[in-house]
Amino acid sequence: MSSSKKPGRRSQAWFGSADKSGFLYRSWLKNQGYPGDLFDGRPVIGICNTWSELTPCNGHFRELAEYVKRGVYEAGGFPLEFPVMSLGETQMRPTAMLFRNLASMDVEESIRANPIDGVVLLMGCDKTTPSLMMGAASCDIPTIGISGGPMLSGRWRGQKIGSGTGVWQMSEMVRAGEMSHEDFVEAESCMHRSKGSCMTMGTASTMANMVEALGMSLPENAAIPAVDSRRYQLAQLSGRRIVQMVHEDLRMSKILTREAFENAIRTNAAIGGSTNAVIHLLALAGRIGVELNLQDWDELGSKLPCLVNLLPSGEHLMEDYYYAGGLPAVLREIAAHLHTDALTVNGHTLGENIANAPCWNRDVIKTMDEPVRAEAGIAVLRGNLAPNGAVIKPSAASPHLLKHRGRAVVFENIEDFHARIDDDALDIDETCVMVLKNCGPRGYPGMAEVGNMPLPPKLLKRGITDMVRISDARMSGTAYGTVVLHTSPEAAAGGPLALVRDGDMIELDVPGRRIHLEVGDEELARRKANWKAPETPTRGWYKLYVEHVQQADLGADLDFLVGGSGADVPRDSH
Numbered sequence: 213m214s215s216s217k218k219p220g221r222r223s224q225a226w227f228g229s230a231d232k233s234g235f236l237y238r239s240w241l242k243n244q245g246y247p248g249d250l251f252d253g254r255p256v257i258g259i260c261n262t263w264s265e266l267t268p269c270n271g272h273f274r275e276l277a278e279y280v281k282r283g284v285y286e287a288g289g290f291p292l293e294f295p296v297m298s299l300g301e302t303q304m305r306p307t308a309m310l311f312r313n314l315a316s317m318d319v320e321e322s323i324r325a326n327p328i329d330g331v332v333l334l335m336g337c338d339k340t341t342p343s344l345m346m347g348a349a350s351c352d353i354p355t356i357g358i359s360g361g362p363m364l365s366g367r368w369r370g371q372k373i374g375s376g377t378g379v380w381q382m383s384e385m386v387r388a389g390e391m392s393h394e395d396f397v398e399a400e401s402c403m404h405r406s407k408g409s410c411m412t413m414g415t416a417s418t419m420a421n422m423v424e425a426l427g428m429s430l431p432e433n434a435a436i437p438a439v440d441s442r443r444y445q446l447a448q449l450s451g452r453r454i455v456q457m458v459h460e461d462l463r464m465s466k467i468l469t470r471e472a473f474e475n476a477i478r479t480n481a482a483i484g485g486s487t488n489a490v491i492h493l494l495a496l497a498g499r500i501g502v503e504l505n506l507q508d509w510d511e512l513g514s515k516l517p518c519l520v521n522l523l524p525s526g527e528h529l530m531e532d533y534y535y536a537g538g539l540p541a542v543l544r545e546i547a548a549h550l551h552t553d554a555l556t557v558n559g560h561t562l563g564e565n566i567a568n569a570p571c572w573n574r575d576v577i578k579t580m581d582e583p584v585r586a587e588a589g590i591a592v593l594r595g596n597l598a599p600n601g602a603v604i605k606p607s608a609a610s611p612h613l614l615k616h617r618g619r620a621v622v623f624e625n626i627e628d629f630h631a632r633i634d635d636d637a638l639d640i641d642e643t644c645v646m647v648l649k650n651c652g653p654r655g656y657p658g659m660a661e662v663g664n665m666p667l668p669p670k671l672l673k674r675g676i677t678d679m680v681r682i683s684d685a686r687m688s689g690t691a692y693g694t695v696v697l698h699t700s701p702e703a704a705a706g707g708p709l710a711l712v713r714d715g716d717m718i719e720l721d722v723p724g725r726r727i728h729l730e731v732g733d734e735e736l737a738r739r740k741a742n743w744k745a746p747e748t749p750t751r752g753w754y755k756l757y758v759e760h761v762q763q764a765d766l767g768a769d770l771d772f773l774v775g776g777s778g779a780d781v782p783r784d785s786h
């Protein structure tokens with residue numbers, strides 16, 4: 213394809229000048245062997261890479277980027293790969309979520325500061341997807357997403373074992389004395405046996421589905437396994453497509469409309485997706501200027517059924533999901549509930565993309581008439597314990613606990629929890645409500661995935677597998693249980709959660725969308741008067757984060773990052 217010279221193209225503000233500045237911008241890049249005609253006005257495509265050996269889920273991204281480059285060159289573009297901060301969910305302390313907004317700033321400023329006309333986002337592990345999407349949204353240039361794809365199914369002694377979900381199950385078995393430590397360690401090597409992201413419908417898989425449902429990737433992006441050759445074909449095709457998107461000026465804001473977010477929310481219900489999607493999509497909507505709020509999740513998605521029979525809500529794994537037809541098959545099944553005229557990055561509408569999508573396995577992708585679970589979307593709870601809302605994933609909860617009243621057993625922070633939960637003297641039974649404080653955005657800091665507190669061993673040994681748990685934390689998308697999360701305002705911000713004491717009665721009513729602390733207003737006011745805010749960090753990113761992070765119901769973005777600054781940078785660097 214011949215290049216099309218466009219003096220108005222963004223990259224030409226760098227490469228198009230005949231003076232000293234143009235020399236500087238072109239000459240130094242030429243040291244990598246790029247011929248002069250690559251600077252002639254053809255679309256320059258940034259490949260935003262989150263490869264890192266410390267982010268094992270994205271460990272194959274250098275190879276993936278090479279396939280993107282093939283496609284960009286084939287379509288007449290000039291690809292330039294660049295690294296950004298990578299967030300490895302399993303490695304980072306105190307939690308990768310603390311750095312989502314920092315990484316998004318890296319992405320935003322890397323795109324804005326450089327001669328890029330369009331960008332390809334290579335995303336995989338949980339936080340790498342929202343951080344890249346958020347950063348790119350604040351620049352709003354033509355953008356296409358490519359997910360890394362899930363790992364092959366975990367296999368141990370003839371059984372499927374799923375990322376995360378299997379860890380939670382087996383660790384509870386070890387604590388209950390039902391599994392040996394040797395078997396537990398052996399399972400480590402059997403769970404994660406290929407490159408890619410967690411192969412349950414955890415947060416990484418959920419966010420890959422969200423990217424596709426939003427229209428931000430080519431069809432089938434969400435589910436192709438990381439090591440399947442079709443993942444690399446998709447990367448090459450995405451490389452070709454982003455060049456055309458630059459020619460068409462198909463910017464992110466033309467794809468990420470209110471309708472696209474509504475599609476994503478409904479899709480999250482149908483796939484049994486992670487509660488983390490709530491926070492990430494609220495933050496993304498804030499960056500692109502779409503009005504979206506927490507209540508939208510309940511109103512748009514909560515009545516829809518879960519159709520995808522994957523762990524943690526069901527039985528199968530992402531490899532099975534892809535072979536069954538992946539997200540296009542799900543979207544076709546729920547098409548009546550979608551805005552099928554929403555535009556996607558391939559230039560077609562969502563409806564056109566899914567019109568003939570086949571389903572090859574109805575045990576993995578169910579029908580609306582025979583779903584995995586009815587009314588499975590995220591429920592938003594309110595009450596005096598969560599004035600600004602809290603969320604629960606009913607499809608991962610125990611039906612008999614969705615309406616429950618119990619005595620609070622309170623843990624002031626995660627250290628308090630770890631210090632006392634294994635103590636047989638702890639005054640707790642299966643009717644109690646476990647309450648964990650100070651694990652929200654400011655409190656942890658970073659809102660860790662500790663909301664699915666492990667149960668006391670003395671109850672596990674009696675065969676108790678679920679209890680009501682309430683916190684201001686998040687929960688891994690691979691986890692399950694009757695777990696109320698994202699309580700807002702959080703305890704560290706002086707929310708009512710901070711005032712709960714041992715012995716208080718708490719009422720959970722998921723059908724009635726209510727979470728209520730049975731303590732009078734006067735007593736709560738007395739407790740609030742004696743409440744002391746926890747100490748806050750005094751330097752560096754932690755300080756900036758804690759001073760500016762918004763509450764969970766707003767997406768936990770930094771207040772000064774909401775919105776975007778576009779992509780214009782008129783000043784030269786020399």
Ligand code: FES
Nearest residue numbers: 269337409410416
């Ligand atoms: Fe990276 Fe699950 S830990 S995707």
